[in-house]
Amino acid sequence: MHILFLTDNFPPEVNAPASRTFEHCREWVKAGHRVTVITCAPNFPQGRVFEGYRNKLLAREIMDGIEVVRVWSYIAANEGFARRTLDYVSFMVTATLASLRVRRPDVVIATSPQFFTACAGYLASRLRRAPFIFELRDLWPESIRAVGALKQSWMLDWLEKLELFLYRKAAAIISVTNAFKRNLTAMGIEPGKIHVVTNGADLSLFRPRDKEGELAEKLGLTGKFVAGYIGTHGLAHGLETLLDAARMLQEEGQHDIHLLFLGDGASKTALTARAAELKLANVTFLDTVPKADVVRYWSLLDVSVIHLRRTDLFTTVIPSKLFECMAMGIPILHGVPGESAEIVEDGRVGLTFEPENAEQLRDRLITLSRDRQLAKELGANGVEVARKFDRVHLADRMLHLIEGSLFADVGAQRQADEPGKTIQETLI
Template sequence: MRILFLTDNFPPEVNAPASRTFEHCREWVAAGHDVTVITSAPNFPAGKLFEGYRNRVFARETVAGIEVVRVWSYISANEGFLRRTLDYASFMAAATPASLAVPRPDIVIATSPQFFTACAGYLASRLRGVPFVFELRDLWPDSIRAVGALRQEPLLAGLEKLELFLYRKAAMIVAVTNSFKHRLADRGIDPAKIHVVTNGADLRLFRPRSRDTQLVRQLGLGGKFVAGYIGTHGLAHGLETLLEAARLLRSEGRDDIHLLFLGNGARKAALHARAREMALPNVTFLDTVPRSEVARYWSLLDASVIHLRKADLFSTVIPSKLFESMAMGIPVLHGVRGESAAIVEREGAGLTFEPENAWQLRDRLVELSRDRQLAGRLGANGVRAAGRYDRRHLAARMLGLVEQCAWQHGHSSLRPADERG
């Protein structure tokens, strides 16, 4: 089967959409399928081209057996609604004609969070006369409204109409949470065409390992209880709560507890400036590192902090870093309500706290730092549960759904695995 996948992010970028897409496509190639990815030149989140890449109209490379086509786009940092919209729209404008320059696929998949990529996927599917699968990673534009990035209700209403149009036109929707499926069904989308394939972790990369002593010395973390946030520093993440918890710990003389921030994003500069204003020697900021190096930094952590702002929409989200924390055997301090908190509690992989409540986060940090046996149990529980979220198994599940969709629409000579016997 020939699969065409459209995504705005792809390695060497290291955000969640890039990692999920790569890891799924890699497994599909290993299963014997031809996979082509149309994406942009890597630049996320700083809006600067990665070394060795140029922003060309059309460029090809092969990555782990995946045919990767990179198209020109307007490049901007992950900040500022207008410039980011130009970035997204330019990718749509370039990716759509690029879909005509690759062998005719049996199916087209496009991934959110933003819908311009999904628009390109829908247009490509119409141009090539094949089914369109919408991989739903975020309820956009609801997430824009939730963080206050756009307040013009007429424009938001227009985006919502586009959103519903894409849902209805998709032959299949693959959502990353059950909450997303319920939300769409409540809005009149046929639940029979909505399937759930959660995020997960590459267990070959993320697994328990000893603390990296070289990094411990380099960062001056010897003798510290290290709690870390690893991921995008965006508007939705409310990382000011972590800084306030660090301030509380500092005021109490708990300099043995150190907070480590690794990543970039729209709020990174402001957070760094705020930490300097607050004079927090117990906080360290680090820039994004290559995917192959991330596990070294995870190994530094005694606890992983996961946090989103207190908004109803975010109760539907399951941050992908949760599964990486579990796979690494790192207890989670989880400040996200809803479906993801239920996973943490069900698997016994961490402790929850109320979003945007720095006092509760401070209490959880102190509790884990004092009770290393509890921390060990939570980490061990996470490792045992991680097998249920192995990216290889999840990729196989999504492939089965894609095969079924292509077969049902008469665009694949390969019968789905569950019908081949």
């Protein structure tokens, strides 16, 4: 089978969509399938092309057996709605055109969070006469409405109509959460074509390891209880709450607790300015590092903080870093209610707190810094729970769903062309 996958994030970018897509495609190649990925020049989230790459009209490379086709797009940092939309639309156009140069795909998959990529996937599927599968990673544009990034409600209403069109046209929808499936079903989407394949972790990379002493010393973290946030510093993440907790800890003399931030995003400049204004000596900001090096920084953490702003929409999401934390054996302080909080509580892999509640976060940090045995138990539980979210098994499950959707789509099409024959007869 030849799988054509469209995504605007792919390694060497290190965000969740890039990691999931690469790790799934890698496993499908290992299973004997041909995989072509259409993406753009790596630039997320700074909006600068990575060293060694150029924003060319068309470029090709092979990555772990995956044929990667990179197309030109208008590149913008992960901030400013108008420029980001131009970025997304330009990729939609060039990715659709590039799909015409891909030899005989059997199925076209496109992934959100922004669904202009899904638009390209649908268009490519029509042009190539192949089934279209929508991988749903985020309820976009609902997430735009939730963070207030766009004020024109008429445009959001139009985008939501486009969203429904794509759901209905997809041969199958693969969602990353059960909550997303319930949401789509409530919209009137046929539940039988919605499947759930959660995020997970590459257990060959993310596993328990000792702290890197030299790195800790270099960053001035030796002897500290390190609480870390690793990931995108975006509007949705509400990281001001973490700075408020750090301010309280500093004012109360809890000097042994230190907060480490690693990553980039639309809010990072404001966050670093806020930390400087508050004169926070217990906070360190670091820029994004390559995927292979991220585990070195995870190893420094005594606890990982996961947080999103307080809004009903975010109760439906499961932050992908949750699985990496568990696999590393790092206890979690989890400020995201809903399906992800159930994983934390049911597996006893961490403690939850209310989103945007800095006082509760401060209290949980103090609790785990003083009760190291509890922290150790939570971390050990995480390693066990993470086995259920091994990326290898999840990729295999998604592959079976793709094959099933392909069978159903081809059968339905041929049966429409030759009424009276069964699906099995049309496929012989």
